[in-house]
Amino acid sequence: MFSFNDFPSSFKDFPSTSTLFSWYASTTASVMMIRTMFNDLLPEVVRTYLCSFFLNIFKRGSNELTLVIEESTSFSQNQIYEASDAYLSTKITSKTKRVKICKTPYQKNITVRLEKNEEIVDTFEGVELTWRHVCFDPAHRLNNPARLMQYPVRPEKKAFELTFHQKNKDMVFNSYMPFVLQKANAISEEERSLSMYTLSKMEVDKSIKWASINLEHPATFDTIAMEPKLKRNLIEDLNRFLRRKDFYKRVGRAWKRGYLLYGPPGTGKSSLVAAMANYLKFDVYDLQLASIMHDSDLRKLLLQTGNRSILVIEDIDCSADLTDRRNGSTLPEASCPDDEEDDDQPDSVGGKRSMLTLSGLLNFIDGLWSSCGDERIIVFTTNHKERLDPALLRPGRMDMHIHMSYCTPSGFRLLASNYLGISGEHNLFGEIDGLLRINQVTPAQVAEVLMKSEDADVALRGFVKKLKRKDFNEDVEGDIGEASEVETIETQMQHTENSCQKARRKKKGKGKKKIQAAS
Numbered sequence: 424m425f426s427f428n429d430f431p432s433s434f435k436d437f438p439s440t441s442t443l444f445s446w447y448a449s450t451t452a453s454v455m456m457i458r459t460m461f462n463d464l465l466p467e468v469v470r471t472y473l474c475s476f477f478l479n480i481f482k483r484g485s486n487e488l489t490l491v492i493e494e495s496t497s498f499s500q501n502q503i504y505e506a507s508d509a510y511l512s513t514k515i516t517s518k519t520k521r522v523k524i525c526k527t528p529y530q531k532n533i534t535v536r537l538e539k540n541e542e543i544v545d546t547f548e549g550v551e552l553t554w555r556h557v558c559f560d561p562a563h564r565l566n567n568p569a570r571l572m573q574y575p576v577r578p579e580k581k582a583f584e585l586t587f588h589q590k591n592k593d594m595v596f597n598s599y600m601p602f603v604l605q606k607a608n609a610i611s612e613e614e615r616s617l618s619m620y621t622l623s624k625m626e627v628d629k630s631i632k633w634a635s636i637n638l639e640h641p642a643t644f645d646t647i648a649m650e651p652k653l654k655r656n657l658i659e660d661l662n663r664f665l666r667r668k669d670f671y672k673r674v675g676r677a678w679k680r681g682y683l684l685y686g687p688p689g690t691g692k693s694s695l696v697a698a699m700a701n702y703l704k705f706d707v708y709d710l711q712l713a714s715i716m717h718d719s720d721l722r723k724l725l726l727q728t729g730n731r732s733i734l735v736i737e738d739i740d741c742s743a744d745l746t747d748r749r750n751g752s753t754l755p756e757a758s759c760p761d762d763e764e765d766d767d768q769p770d771s772v773g774g775k776r777s778m779l780t781l782s783g784l785l786n787f788i789d790g791l792w793s794s795c796g797d798e799r800i801i802v803f804t805t806n807h808k809e810r811l812d813p814a815l816l817r818p819g820r821m822d823m824h825i826h827m828s829y830c831t832p833s834g835f836r837l838l839a840s841n842y843l844g845i846s847g848e849h850n851l852f853g854e855i856d857g858l859l860r861i862n863q864v865t866p867a868q869v870a871e872v873l874m875k876s877e878d879a880d881v882a883l884r885g886f887v888k889k890l891k892r893k894d895f896n897e898d899v900e901g902d903i904g905e906a907s908e909v910e911t912i913e914t915q916m917q918h919t920e921n922s923c924q925k926a927r928r929k930k931k932g933k934g935k936k937k938i939q940a941a942s
């Protein structure tokens with residue numbers, strides 16, 4: 424029969440439950456006291472030093488190396504963190520216990536990301552690499568209410584830790600990390616939705632910042648009605664621009680390209696910008712110069728724009744009066760290249776000089792801004808090319824001038840196919856072609872009429888009727904010419920020289936008038 428005496432002696436000496444509890448209570452109290460003393464009495468620097476000292480003692484003898492990839496540096500996002508985040512999303516397996524998923528209304532697919540404290544083991548060239556997603560509170564706010572008050576909205580810091588054997592260090596830096604970056608690029612390109620940035624005023628400090636929304640414009644080169652040759656030239660120009668990174672470097676030019684889109688209202692200039700963005704998969708920055716008062720704001724905003732982007736300034740001819748804005752004058756003041764030295768004068772609130780000049784903008788675009796980014800496109804649009812500042816037309820500024828014209832027969836066929844689904848010929852097309860030659864109708868006007876009926880015959884008959892009544896001609900503003908044209912930098916030289924001379928003559932005349940008025 425089993426008796427208490429059968430227990431080994433050690434079991435007999437086992438302490439009672441009450442002894443165990445009192446031992447536990449006193450140990451916990453001591454640990455808490457030491458922890459509080461450690462946190463409250465020692466300065467943070469000393470604490471950090473002690474922690475790393477003990478960690479080093481434990482790690483001595485281990486052959487592992489850990490790379491810490493923090494989410495952000497003091498100035499900007501850490502691209503390696505973002506790349507790791509995207510790359511690891513492809514490495515999630517059934518062993519992973521927690522993942523983050525998200526989908527914005529504009530995203531096509533759900534994005535999956537590794538949740539904090541999760542670990543993933545990757546293998547590259549036969550080497551095992553362990554990734555861990557860690558999060559920490561930079562100010563230890565949660566343990567310290569005083570710090571919580573001090574940094575109420577400071578977010579937690581996130582990082583990836585990549586651990587591997589020391590001997591693979593070179594392989595990780597030279598092969599693995601470039602591989603991760605390259606994979607991540609491909610993933611983000613696939614997931615990427617285009618953004619449209621506009622200027623918005625911050626409530627708090629009244630500063631002007633870029634605010635983005637998803638660019639969901641349906642325009643593509645297939646939906647834009649323009650001369651087929653012009654369209655082909657533009658697409659070819661964009662393709663050439665994209666593949667010529669090395670060329671730009673070799674010839675010492677910034678990797679940027681400028682397009683001037685001009686033509687009457689409703690001929691598709693803004694739609695063409697959207698089509699270009701969709702084709703290139705570039706973000707669009709819509710710079711409304713009227714919202715900017717200071718050159719310094721402009722510089723800040725331009726430096727905040729990203730690579731692979733299109734910077735658009737719409738109706739640039741209307742922005743030229745910025746030079747006189749603060750004086751209350753609405754007269755457009757052309758600033759010729761000759762005037763550029765004026766930009767060096769200090770900006771002063773309440774002074775007579777304008778704080779934002781077109782030539783200042785152009786100089787900045789040509790100078791610092793253009794050299795600090797890659798794959799930048801600048802587009803200016805205008806309804807009145809002839810009113811433009813000669814500085815803008817100077818060779819090298821806008822590489823291609825694109826005239827968006829009134830609707831031509833071929834443009835009309837494309838619109839009829841898009842809006843009414845007419846793929847071939849229609850018996851009214853001949854008559855419409857003739858009428859389009861004697862009427863100036865913009866594609867926007869055509870689109871409006873074609874949308875009135877789903878029945879192709881009804882819509883086309885309505886269009887013919889309107890053309891015969893010459894209804895459209897009343898709406899048309901200005902006449903920029905009928906033929907679509909494309910000019911490259913070489914053919915602009917003569918135009919620019921002429922415009923400059925014209926502007927100088929105009930300016931001299933104006934100066935005389937001002938002097939006369941003053942006297």
Ligand SMILES: Nc1ncnc2c1ncn2[C@@H]1O[C@H](COP(=O)(O)OP(=O)(O)OP(=O)(O)O)[C@@H](O)[C@H]1O
Nearest residue numbers: 646647648687688689690691692693694866867870
């Ligand atoms: N060339 C075109 N091809 C297809 N649709 C066009 C074209 N031009 C205009 N449209 C239609 O007309 C609408 C207005 O065009 P859009 O705003 O692009 O003209 P715009 O030239 O920028 O005019 P504005 O000079 O007034 O800014 C577009 O949404 C589009 O539906």
Ligand SMILES: [Mg+2]
Nearest residue numbers: 692693737804
């Ligand atoms: Mg427009």
